[in-house]
Amino acid sequence: MPRFAANLSMMFNEVPFLDRFALARQAGFEAVEFLFPYEHPPESIRERLDGCGLRQVLFNAPPGDWAGGERGTASLPDRQAEFRAGIETALRYAAALGCPRLHVMGGIPGPGQSREAARARYVANLAWAAERCQQEGVLVLIEPINRHDMPGYILGSSDEAAAIVEAIGPERIALQYDLYHTQITEGDLTRRAERLLPIIGHMQLADVPHRHEPGTGEIAWDYVLGRIDAMGYRGWIGCEYRPAGETVAGLGWIERFRA
Ligand SMILES: O=C(O)C(=O)[C@H](O)CO
Numbered sequence: 001m002p003r004f005a006a007n008l009s010m011m012f013n014e015v016p017f018l019d020r021f022a023l024a025r026q027a028g029f030e031a032v033e034f035l036f037p038y039e040h041p042p043e044s045i046r047e048r049l050d051g052c053g054l055r056q057v058l059f060n061a062p063p064g065d066w067a068g069g070e071r072g073t074a075s076l077p078d079r080q081a082e083f084r085a086g087i088e089t090a091l092r093y094a095a096a097l098g099c100p101r102l103h104v105m106g107g108i109p110g111p112g113q114s115r116e117a118a119r120a121r122y123v124a125n126l127a128w129a130a131e132r133c134q135q136e137g138v139l140v141l142i143e144p145i146n147r148h149d150m151p152g153y154i155l156g157s158s159d160e161a162a163a164i165v166e167a168i169g170p171e172r173i174a175l176q177y178d179l180y181h182t183q184i185t186e187g188d189l190t191r192r193a194e195r196l197l198p199i200i201g202h203m204q205l206a207d208v209p210h211r212h213e214p215g216t217g218e219i220a221w222d223y224v225l226g227r228i229d230a231m232g233y234r235g236w237i238g239c240e241y242r243p244a245g246e247t248v249a250g251l252g253w254i255e256r257f258r259a
């Protein structure tokens with residue numbers, strides 16, 4: 001059955017970030033992911049992982065000015081030096097945490113900017129990042145994000161992502177298949193997953209439309225997770241949802257899917 005990782009940016013928000021690791025372990029998770037670790041020294045995070053016997057399976061490269069609305073810099077003009085420095089920072093964290101995957105966000109080009117030029121920059125920056133990360137044994141991931149949550153985000157569909165992976169090379173860049181975004185944008189969750197399986201490097205889930213835990217919305221999880229298992233996906237599925245109530249109280253859904 002699928003292997004689930006707790007997303008510590010969204011789950012266990014009842015306690016401060018560094019205390020979420022122990023709660024995730026107590027709740028039965030063997031792995032974690034989160035968005036951005038950069039407010040904490042890598043050693044402090046490593047200590048928490050080791051202290052409770054957890055694996056780090058994913059985190060994000062620095063996204064630019066997140067509080068100011070930026071969602072990555074890879075497609076933005078005049079940001080290449082910052083982008084590359086961010087990848088180097090992320091690689092230091094990846095080495096310290098023993099994390100083999102890095103989600104590199106593309107950004108939201110401004111209204112006056114050419115979409116074509118932004119896309120060309122995005123692909124060129126990703127190609128550089130993918131090669132640099134491959135040297136350190138880290139796989140770069142890209143994720144199409146739905147237009148309601150992130151209007152104008154550079155990567156909107158799984159076919160666009162597949163074309164980028166194909167152009168740069170599936171040995172160094174892969175698709176982060178987030179069932180929540182995919183359901184909103186494109187649907188056809190299981191056939192699409194089966195077709196894209198060779199280039200999927202990580203999955204994430206949340207129910208639609210409220211981005212809460214499975215069972216709170218429109219997705220038929222027994223069917224979808226059963227098919228994902230049957231088609232041979234053996235990677236991690238990050239639980240990237242905002243619990244509807246208290247995190248542990250909302251974890252009942254997971255029991256029937258645990259191996
Ligand atoms: O929003 C998501 O689904 C993600 O996975 C990103 O890492 C953060 O926006």
Ligand SMILES: [Mg+2]
Nearest residue numbers: 143178204240
């Ligand atoms: Mg996601």
